Amino acid sequence: MKTETKADSESKAKNPQIQNPDSKTTTPQPHNAPRSHRPHIMILATGGTIAGVAADPHSSEYQAGVLSIETLLNTLPTTSTTLTYEQLANIDSADMTDSLWLTLAKRVNALLARDDIDGIVITHGSDTMEESAFFLHLTLSSGKPVVLTGAMRPSNALNPDGIANLYNAITLASSSHAHNKGVMIVMNDTIQSARYVAKTHTHHLNALSSPNRGDMGYIANTRAHFYYTPIEPHTTQSLFCVDTLKILPKVGIVYAYDGSNVLAQALYESGTKGIIVVGSGAGNIHCALKRTLHSLIQRGVIVVASTRVGAGRAQLREEDQKSGFISARDLNPQKARVLLALALTHTNNPAEIAQIFAQY
Numbered sequence: 001m002k003t004e005t006k007a008d009s010e011s012k013a014k015n016p017q018i019q020n021p022d023s024k025t026t027t028p029q030p031h032n033a034p035r036s037h038r039p040h041i042m043i044l045a046t047g048g049t050i051a052g053v054a055a056d057p058h059s060s061e062y063q064a065g066v067l068s069i070e071t072l073l074n075t076l077p078t079t080s081t082t083l084t085y086e087q088l089a090n091i092d093s094a095d096m097t098d099s100l101w102l103t104l105a106k107r108v109n110a111l112l113a114r115d116d117i118d119g120i121v122i123t124h125g126s127d128t129m130e131e132s133a134f135f136l137h138l139t140l141s142s143g144k145p146v147v148l149t150g151a152m153r154p155s156n157a158l159n160p161d162g163i164a165n166l167y168n169a170i171t172l173a174s175s176s177h178a179h180n181k182g183v184m185i186v187m188n189d190t191i192q193s194a195r196y197v198a199k200t201h202t203h204h205l206n207a208l209s210s211p212n213r214g215d216m217g218y219i220a221n222t223r224a225h226f227y228y229t230p231i232e233p234h235t236t237q238s239l240f241c242v243d244t245l246k247i248l249p250k251v252g253i254v255y256a257y258d259g260s261n262v263l264a265q266a267l268y269e270s271g272t273k274g275i276i277v278v279g280s281g282a283g284n285i286h287c288a289l290k291r292t293l294h295s296l297i298q299r300g301v302i303v304v305a306s307t308r309v310g311a312g313r314a315q316l317r318e319e320d321q322k323s324g325f326i327s328a329r330d331l332n333p334q335k336a337r338v339l340l341a342l343a344l345t346h347t348n349n350p351a352e353i354a355q356i357f358a359q360y
Helices: 006-014 069-073 098-112 129-139 162-173 261-269 287-298 318-322 333-346 350-359
Strands: 040-047 082-091 119-123 146-149 184-187 190-193 217-220 223-226 251-255 274-279 302-307
Touching (some): 040 162, 098 119, 274 333, 302 350
Parallel strands (some): 040 119
């Protein structure tokens, strides 16, 4: 944790709800007990565009992960919550790693186990936010709200969106209606479930959406409103535990096209335990690649078929199912990689992994 700095003191002077992360802000009590204090939300910062700075506010070019969370909170309007914070990383989310995922999941689980923490907000770059959210969705062991947020414009753009998104994320994490709904993302006033969300535009403010399910809800007048709750297992119902994990199994992604079979072979030779194959249409795989993948399946590699199409689900032919291919269903390739890596920490049995994909 960070110790208090001059910047922190100035931030708290302007925003008295912001507290030193090392200080006790409330008297610990059971989470379900009546509360006489304001909700206590912990903010974990990892960088991204929300912490980015552009040399020219008129330009679309900027550097992500520049500002500290203390600096961002200094510009936050007053909320009805007590806020504490930690800077876990300050990176462009394109540089997200499995190691940081594990660090993040372990830290969030530890914080959620505390009776004085009511929810978590994580600032994150939008590029890989969907994968990080899904990883946490499958590995956290609490029903308390966990919300990821970020920005599509850097902090000093002409019309930045980051602080509004952060404010809305704190609103959602403080809501009594946000419990037991899994990990969520808030961007552009909308609530997305980690299970269904994807980045569907490179620059628009509504860049994150859920093509197969639609928005989970929205934020309006500092209140969270919900349309649905995800039905697949998550958080407290998930079988995955990363508390003792130090590394995730290697899982690669290969697009299906003429010649990509050499990439699949190279992944196998580098020690990859699982491969996500990105098929065309409903998951169709080029014949040369399919022959190579079938050979790798016989050598113990788990192969999951997804699709490059942005909506719908992968539909395997009966002969491919009999050959050992597993359908990713409606998970996009990057999320299928997350689930397969976690599944391989639980079992190496293809039938059991197929059941995990059918369930999650």
